[in-house]
Every structure is written in C-alpha cells, then in structure tokens.
Amino acid sequence: MGAAKQMLFARNLINICIDSVENVDYQGKIWHQYSDEPVCFESGVKLLVMMDELMDEWGFPQKGLEQRSLIGRGKKRHNRQKNDEMSIDKVQKTNGTRNIQNKKGKLGTYIVQVSFRQNATWQGHVVCVNCNEKKDFTSAMELIxxxxxxxxxxDEKAE
Amino acid sequence: MAMMDDYKSKNPYDVKKRGTFIVKVDDCSNATWRGNVVWADENITKHFRSTLELIKLIDESLESRSIGDNEEVGSA
Structure with a gap:
C-alpha cells in the first residue's frame, strides 16, 4: 500500500500546473478555490507576480512590508472595511469554493499554501503532487x- | 510551439518591453537576496529586500514603459 496522499488545507491554496518548459522558462496555469477558470502564465516571473496579485486581492495572508516601486507609484494603504470583513471572506461568499487539488499539469503539479508574507517574500508549504512530498519554503526563490x-x-526519470 | 502561442494569446502581458537594470546583491541570507537595483534608463535607484521584490520592481518598470512608449525604449 502506498504512502498517504499529501494534502494541504487552507483558504488561500494555489495549485500551480506546469504544462511546458520552453525558452528555459515555465508555462502553465494556476488554479485557486474561488474561480472555475485558471489563470495562464507564460513565465516564472509572471507566475510569481500573478500569485502575489491574487494574495493582494484577497488581502490574505497580509503583507508584512509594503511593496517598493521604481515608477513612483503611491503607497497603497490598506483600507480596513467598516465591519472588519476581510476581502477573502467576501470573495469566498461571492464565488463559493471549489476543489483544486484534482487539477494536474502536464509536467508538474504543485499545491502551494503561503502562510506568511514577511520580509517582502513568502513563507509556506508546497506539496509536489508527482512525488507526493510536502516541503517548506521560506522565500519565493526557495519555492521556485x-x-x-x-x-x-x-526529466531524469523520463530519460 | 502551439502551446506557447496559446499562452501568449491569452496573456495580457504579451508586449515587447525593454529596460536596463544594474543589480547589486549585498546579502543573500535567509534564502533570498537583498541589495540595490538601478533602473539605468531612468537613473532611479531602489533598495530591494527580497528576490520577489526585485522581480516586482523590474516587472512594474517594464510594464510602465510598455504603455505607449515602446519605440522610444527600443531606440534608447
């Protein structure tokens, strides 16, 4: 009997499905629990930027440090809602939740839970679905x- | 290649962008990089506190240049 399937449970789970590696970069889709449609990315940079934007949209996990800017973009202040409701709660109520752990990428599937966004980067856990391993990361670079x-x-196994 | 075209056609970021950045990494502890980045085209320097922040700084600069001034960037 095989080992128990590694799983993660969190409101901000993101499933990264890598479909191809072209031009020494990744292409694929990201799925989250609040949409039926995936978000496509055509590079590792876009993957990170889109994931960070999603978490900004949800306001969860909250950013520890405000993003700096080279183009003089004014600092965004977090506008706390009057009733203290978090954006992710609103998104959850409006869109409902879906199971995303069954989505698979052609080359690799990674289920990511970002627990904290401290020191201008991410800390959390990732499940590599292909090898059924759960790993921790302390920065976005470590996740990559x-x-x-x-x-x-x-690739090595395929060869 | 069809796969790549598929992603590009769906992706709103598919615009040619150029820029020159000088990156100085001062510290690479805690699994990330800290240092300074100079946007050479505009002569703006910023300190970055993580690799993610560096990526986002460069990305937003390129995005800002891609809006309406591609030709100027190309000839610079």
Missing part, C-alpha cells in the same frame, strides 16, 4: 528552486 529541482527529477 523546489519546483525546478522537482521538474529536473521528472
């Missing part, structure tokens, strides 16, 4: 390294 390492292992 975990994905890269796992995709490298997939």
């Amino acid at each position: 390294k975990i994905i890269e390492q796992d995709l490298g292992n997939v």
Whole structure:
C-alpha cells in the first residue's frame, strides 16, 4: 500500500500546473478555490507576480512590508472595511469554493499554501503532487528552486 | 510551439518591453537576496529586500514603459 496522499488545507491554496518548459522558462496555469477558470502564465516571473496579485486581492495572508516601486507609484494603504470583513471572506461568499487539488499539469503539479508574507517574500508549504512530498519554503526563490529541482527529477526519470 | 502561442494569446502581458537594470546583491541570507537595483534608463535607484521584490520592481518598470512608449525604449 502506498504512502498517504499529501494534502494541504487552507483558504488561500494555489495549485500551480506546469504544462511546458520552453525558452528555459515555465508555462502553465494556476488554479485557486474561488474561480472555475485558471489563470495562464507564460513565465516564472509572471507566475510569481500573478500569485502575489491574487494574495493582494484577497488581502490574505497580509503583507508584512509594503511593496517598493521604481515608477513612483503611491503607497497603497490598506483600507480596513467598516465591519472588519476581510476581502477573502467576501470573495469566498461571492464565488463559493471549489476543489483544486484534482487539477494536474502536464509536467508538474504543485499545491502551494503561503502562510506568511514577511520580509517582502513568502513563507509556506508546497506539496509536489508527482512525488507526493510536502516541503517548506521560506522565500519565493526557495519555492521556485523546489519546483525546478522537482521538474529536473521528472526529466531524469523520463530519460 | 502551439502551446506557447496559446499562452501568449491569452496573456495580457504579451508586449515587447525593454529596460536596463544594474543589480547589486549585498546579502543573500535567509534564502533570498537583498541589495540595490538601478533602473539605468531612468537613473532611479531602489533598495530591494527580497528576490520577489526585485522581480516586482523590474516587472512594474517594464510594464510602465510598455504603455505607449515602446519605440522610444527600443531606440534608447
């Protein structure tokens, strides 16, 4: 009997499905619990930017540090709602939730839970679905390294 | 290649962008990078506190340049 399937449970789960590696970069889709449609990304940079934007939209997890800007964009202040309701609660009420842990990428699938956004980066856990392993990361760069390492292992096995 | 075209056609970021950035990494502890980035085209310097912040700083600068001034950037 195989080991128990690794799973994560959180309101801000993001499923990264990598479908192809072209031009030394990743292409694929990200799924989250509040939409039937995935968001497509055509590079690792866009993957990180889109994930951060999603979490900004949800206001969860809250940012520890305000993003700096090279183009003099004014600092965004978090406008606390009158009734203290978090944006993610509103999104959840409006859109409902879906199971995203069954979505699969052609090359790799990574279920990510960002627990904190401290020191201008991310800390959390990731489940590599292909190898059924749960790993922790302490920065966005570490998450990318975990994905890269796992995709490298997939390539080696294929060869 | 069809796969790549598929992503590009769906992606709103598919615009040619250029820029020159000088990056100085002062510290690479805690699994991330800290340092300074100079946007050479505009001569603006900013301190970044993580790799993610560096990526976002560069990304938003390129996005801002892609709005209506592509030709100027290309000839610079």
